[in-house]
Amino acid sequence: MKISTHIYNIGQGLKNVWRNKMFSLASIATMTACIFLFGIFYSLGTNFQSMVKTAEEGVAVTVFFTEGTSQARIDEIGKEISKRPEVANYEFISAEQAWSDYQEEYFGDNPELAAGFADDNPLANSANYEIYLSDVAMQSTLVSYLEGLDGVRQVNKSEVAAKTLTDINQAITIVSMAIVIILLAVSIFLISNTVMVGISVRREEIAIMKLIGAKDAFVRQPFVVEGIFIGLIGSAIPLILLYFIYGRVIKYAASEFNFLSNMVTFIPVETIFKTLVPISLLLGIGIGWVGSRVTLHKHLRV
Amino acid sequence: MIRLDHVSKSYEVGKPALEDVTIHIDPGEFVFIVGDSGSGKSTLIRLLLKELEPTKGKIYINGQDLKKVTHKKIPMYRRNVGVVFQNFRLLPDRNVYENVAFAMKVVESSNRDIKKKVPSILSMVGLAAKYRSRPSQLSGGEQQRVAIARALVNEPKIILADEPTGNLDSDNTWEIMKLLEEINQRGTTVLVVTHNMEIVRTMNKRVITIKKGVVVSDVGGDDYED
Numbered sequence: 055m056k057i058s059t060h061i062y063n064i065g066q067g068l069k070n071v072w073r074n075k076m077f078s079l080a081s082i083a084t085m086t087a088c089i090f091l092f093g094i095f096y097s098l099g100t101n102f103q104s105m106v107k108t109a110e111e112g113v114a115v116t117v118f119f120t121e122g123t124s125q126a127r128i129d130e131i132g133k134e135i136s137k138r139p140e141v142a143n144y145e146f147i148s149a150e151q152a153w154s155d156y157q158e159e160y161f162g163d164n165p166e167l168a169a170g171f172a173d174d175n176p177l178a179n180s181a182n183y184e185i186y187l188s189d190v191a192m193q194s195t196l197v198s199y200l201e202g203l204d205g206v207r208q209v210n211k212s213e214v215a216a217k218t219l220t221d222i223n224q225a226i227t228i229v230s231m232a233i234v235i236i237l238l239a240v241s242i243f244l245i246s247n248t249v250m251v252g253i254s255v256r257r258e259e260i261a262i263m264k265l266i267g268a269k270d271a272f273v274r275q276p277f278v279v280e281g282i283f284i285g286l287i288g289s290a291i292p293l294i295l296l297y298f299i300y301g302r303v304i305k306y307a308a309s310e311f312n313f314l315s316n317m318v319t320f321i322p323v324e325t326i327f328k329t330l331v332p333i334s335l336l337l338g339i340g341i342g343w344v345g346s347r348v349t350l351h352k353h354l355r356v
Numbered sequence: 357m358i359r360l361d362h363v364s365k366s367y368e369v370g371k372p373a374l375e376d377v378t379i380h381i382d383p384g385e386f387v388f389i390v391g392d393s394g395s396g397k398s399t400l401i402r403l404l405l406k407e408l409e410p411t412k413g414k415i416y417i418n419g420q421d422l423k424k425v426t427h428k429k430i431p432m433y434r435r436n437v438g439v440v441f442q443n444f445r446l447l448p449d450r451n452v453y454e455n456v457a458f459a460m461k462v463v464e465s466s467n468r469d470i471k472k473k474v475p476s477i478l479s480m481v482g483l484a485a486k487y488r489s490r491p492s493q494l495s496g497g498e499q500q501r502v503a504i505a506r507a508l509v510n511e512p513k514i515i516l517a518d519e520p521t522g523n524l525d526s527d528n529t530w531e532i533m534k535l536l537e538e539i540n541q542r543g544t545t546v547l548v549v550t551h552n553m554e555i556v557r558t559m560n561k562r563v564i565t566i567k568k569g570v571v572v573s574d575v576g577g578d579d580y581e582d
């Protein structure tokens with residue numbers, strides 16, 4: 055088709071939106087709700103994931119050795135650990151290191167308090183490996199493996215933290231997916247209805263067009279434009295809303311919960327929007343396109 | 357150019373609107389189709405436009421079997437056929453200019469061609485002054501002339517006009533007839549459905565008479581008597 059024809063059809067499509075105000079508005083509103091919720095879940099999810107990641111990096115499994123285990127065996131165990139895929143990195147903490155860490159943490163300001171233990175390391179038997187995981191969900195597998203190793207006395211883990219983090223993460227994903235899918239279906243349904251109303255209002259015009267030699271694509275194009283335009287507006291509005299709301303919420307959360315600030319850091323709005331904007335716009339255009347195509351396929355057997 | 361071979365068309369089983377119609381029309385002919393209301397004249401036009409499929413028989417246009425014109429090729433086929441519909445079928449939400457330009461838009465003409473062609477065709481049908489009026493602001497005859505302008509604007513090889521002068525007074529009727537004759541003389545095949553016997557007699561063209569779906573006479577102008 056010629057460019058001027060496309061321009062004409064785009065104009066016709068926009069006219070459809072306008073002539074069909076009530077339906078267009080209803081569709082735009084649903085789309086807005088859909089993309090808005092999607093944006094919220096996306097922001098929550100991304101933030102949560104980044105928190106989980108930070109937390110994961112902090113969740114360590116500690117391996118202690120049976121009394122009298124030789125340094126050679128300990129090194130062997132270290133090699134075994136390094137081979138495990140769920141291990142991000144690990145560190146050997148000698149008894150001396152453990153003791154000095156302990157002193158620093160508890161007697162930091164008054165080193166003289168620890169002086170009494172100077173020659174007699176109370177943590178003599180606490181040499182250990184501190185293992186950091188690449189994925190907390192894999193913790194229990196690793197732990198049972200470690201417990202089966204020769205020379206391992208005890209494995210300390212933080213089961214609760216690992217499980218909670220994984221569970222919350224999963225719950226958010228599932229709930230958000232479900233809601234977004236439902237809203238997606240509703241949006242497609244509404245857009246397809248809007249386009250259907252447009253088609254029935256213009257039935258005579260379509261009939262004439264076809265009788266005087268319009269190609270199918272020419273007849274369809276304005277309706278596809280209508281759907282895509284609604285989708286585009288319906289995703290632009292929530293993005294603008296989200297932009298302002300997100301900024302405010304993280305500012306508020308940061309000031310209100312600043313005791314959490316070293317544990318919880320929010321992803322800046324720019325980073326979130328770098329992915330959210332293209333995804334939402336594509337989603338909007340996609341919904342509009344699918345919605346109008348579905349109807350055209352059903353009601354415009356040209 | 358146009359050939360119907362034993363064509364029948366029934367909307368409902370057992371009640372044919374056209375029955376065993378065989379007509380040959382040569383390129384460049386001017387033909388009147390006459391007949392009572394309900395005799396099947398509009399049905400014939402709709403068959404020629406491939407808006408309807410014949411129940412029986414074959415239709416050939418330019419030697420091409422209409423049945424074999426695929427869905428994809430229908431638009432290109434229809435671009436060779438200009439139609440004036442019986443009830444005009446103008447777009448009520450567009451003015452005279454836009455209604456005619458619409459036909460050119462539909463066949464994807466350039467804006468330049470549209471701007472050149474539409475005003476000239478409108479002055480040809482005597483509506484240049486009313487180009488901004490909506491169909492509802494026009495008389496029946498004026499609406500009819502818009503419909504004719506729309507059918508002519510793409511310079512089709514065949515014109516099918518279903519009662520193109522039904523609402524016109526006699527002066528306007530002659531204007532339109534002269535216009536159609538002029539277009540015919542430039543080589544366009546013209547088919548005119550009409551009730552107006554005075555025109556049929558005066559124009560002295562070939563006349564096909566249909567009665568209850570059957571062709572009852574098909575004679576050259578000189579031999580026609582009603």
Ligand SMILES: Nc1ncnc2c1ncn2[C@@H]1O[C@H](COP(=O)(O)OP(=O)(O)OP(=O)(O)O)[C@@H](O)[C@H]1O
Nearest residue numbers: 367368373391392393394395396397398399400442
């Ligand atoms: N869509 C339709 N469904 C069923 N029957 C139809 C349909 N269109 C026309 N008919 C019938 O077919 C017959 C021929 O109709 P048609 O419109 O071809 O007549 P016509 O000659 O054009 O009449 P007029 O001069 O009044 O326009 C009529 O009996 C009519 O009732």
Ligand SMILES: [Mg+2]
Nearest residue numbers: 397398442518
């Ligand atoms: Mg008729």
